[in-house]
Amino acid sequence: MDYRADEKAGFKFIDLFCGIGGFRLAFEKAGGQCVFSSDWDKYSRQTYAVNFGEEPYGDIHKIAVADIPAHDILCAGFPCQPFSIAGVSKKISLGRKHGFDDEKQGNLFFSIAEIINCHQPAAFVLENVKNLCRHDKGRTFQIIYNTLTEALGYQVYWKVIDAKKVVPQHRERIFLVGFKPGRKFKFPEFPAEGPKLASILEPKVPEKYTLTDHLWTYLRNYAEKHRLAGNGFGFGLVTGKDSTRTLSARYHKDGSEILVSQGAKKNPRRLTPRECARLMGYPETFKITVSDTQAYRQFGNSVVVPVVERVAKAVVEALNVTVSLPRISYIKSGAKTQQKAS
Numbered sequence: 001m002d003y004r005a006d007e008k009a010g011f012k013f014i015d016l017f018c019g020i021g022g023f024r025l026a027f028e029k030a031g032g033q034c035v036f037s038s039d040w041d042k043y044s045r046q047t048y049a050v051n052f053g054e055e056p057y058g059d060i061h062k063i064a065v066a067d068i069p070a071h072d073i074l075c076a077g078f079p080c081q082p083f084s085i086a087g088v089s090k091k092i093s094l095g096r097k098h099g100f101d102d103e104k105q106g107n108l109f110f111s112i113a114e115i116i117n118c119h120q121p122a123a124f125v126l127e128n129v130k131n132l133c134r135h136d137k138g139r140t141f142q143i144i145y146n147t148l149t150e151a152l153g154y155q156v157y158w159k160v161i162d163a164k165k166v167v168p169q170h171r172e173r174i175f176l177v178g179f180k181p182g183r184k185f186k187f188p189e190f191p192a193e194g195p196k197l198a199s200i201l202e203p204k205v206p207e208k209y210t211l212t213d214h215l216w217t218y219l220r221n222y223a224e225k226h227r228l229a230g231n232g233f234g235f236g237l238v239t240g241k242d243s244t245r246t247l248s249a250r251y252h253k254d255g256s257e258i259l260v261s262q263g264a265k266k267n268p269r270r271l272t273p274r275e276c277a278r279l280m281g282y283p284e285t286f287k288i289t290v291s292d293t294q295a296y297r298q299f300g301n302s303v304v305v306p307v308v309e310r311v312a313k314a315v316v317e318a319l320n321v322t323v324s325l326p327r328i329s330y331i332k333s334g335a336k337t338q339q340k341a342s
Contacts, residue, residue: 011316014038014068016076016112018056020047020298022280023075023125026308030316035069043294044301050287060111065118073315074116074124077303078108113147116154123179123315124148127303130160130172148178155182161311163304165190168197168243169279171304175311185318188310198240200278201260210262210269211255219256235259237268247271247279249300252293273299281305 015024015037024034037056039045049055057063116124133141148156156178163171177185211219223234235256236245244258251257255270262268271279273288273295281304288295 011072011319012070013073013075014071014115015056016060016074016115017078017108018048019044019077019302021052022282022303022305023077023127023308024052025282025305026303026312027073027075029309030312032073032312032316035071038063043290044298047288047290047294047298050289060108065115068115068119070119072122072319074112074119074121076112076124077127078112109144110147113152116148116152120180122319123177124154125308125311125315126176126178127308128174128176130174132174133160144176148176152178152180154178154180157185157187159187161187161190161307163194163281163307164243165192165194166306166310167279167281167304168195168200169245169247169304170243171246173303173307177311177315179318183318186314188314190310194243196240197238197242197244197260200275201240202272202275205269205272209272211259211267213267215254216267219254219259237261244279247276247300249297251276251300252296276300281307 010031011033012035013027013032015021015027015034018024018037018039019041021037024037028034034052037048037052037054038058038060039048039056040059042058045056045058112124112126132144135141145156145158148154156176158174158176160172160174163169163173175187177187179185219235226233237259238244239261246257248257251270258271259268260271273292276296276299277286277288278284280299280302282299282302283305290298
């Protein structure tokens, strides 16, 4: 792992819980240089290395906070499973802990807080599932917000953004943006209407992505069972004229949340990994070298790149950073103001 400083870079950022690099693509486009990345999943690190030429560090707990390079902006899409509706429901059904009580993933936010406290970046951008706002009756979000504002002294803005205005996917995620010292910030504007699924579909798809008769029958029976019980569970069947449901990391199992119609005479199909990449806003040049199963997991866990690009641009504008400026000088502040974007 060799992170060599580029003195021409306008600002330096770190990419925590980096996955396959959605944050990195966005902040590099905004003029920054990534000086450190980290992710525990070995397959995600493989994809990241193929695309960026360097392998991220592994478990964030195994590196001393002080050894992480100095940076101007901290980026982190910290694990959402402990807080997502699906994740919480599954853990409850299995008798497992969730939220901050999840020993493996739930306390990773405090690793972020420790890094912020040590390095005092001028700004941070955090991303998580929409349900973070409501988890544990709002107490989880309040702890996070209070930690960032009262304990760490950042001015924090937050907003839930639906990616369907830039990609053909209904995907709501919360973004928290913080500054120290506090700065005026406004979340970016998005188009009134986004693209439809046809814009990302491949013209010819291998037959292996078409559902078998057995799986298609199972999914229809499962949906009917829950319909009769008054539940909302079932598959999501879409055409090129639609937007999809949220792509999840479990998509490899049966593809049920996004099934592409192939007409009345043929079973629907899954998206291909390349179509998933497009659904998440990744460029055509992004290399997919892992198995389909791993690719589905990686894109299902990713950020939507065009959303983060717009947020990154707004953050950089708020910091008044250009590629010709040196690193930001830090000024400690006790700013504790909350501002939720309208």
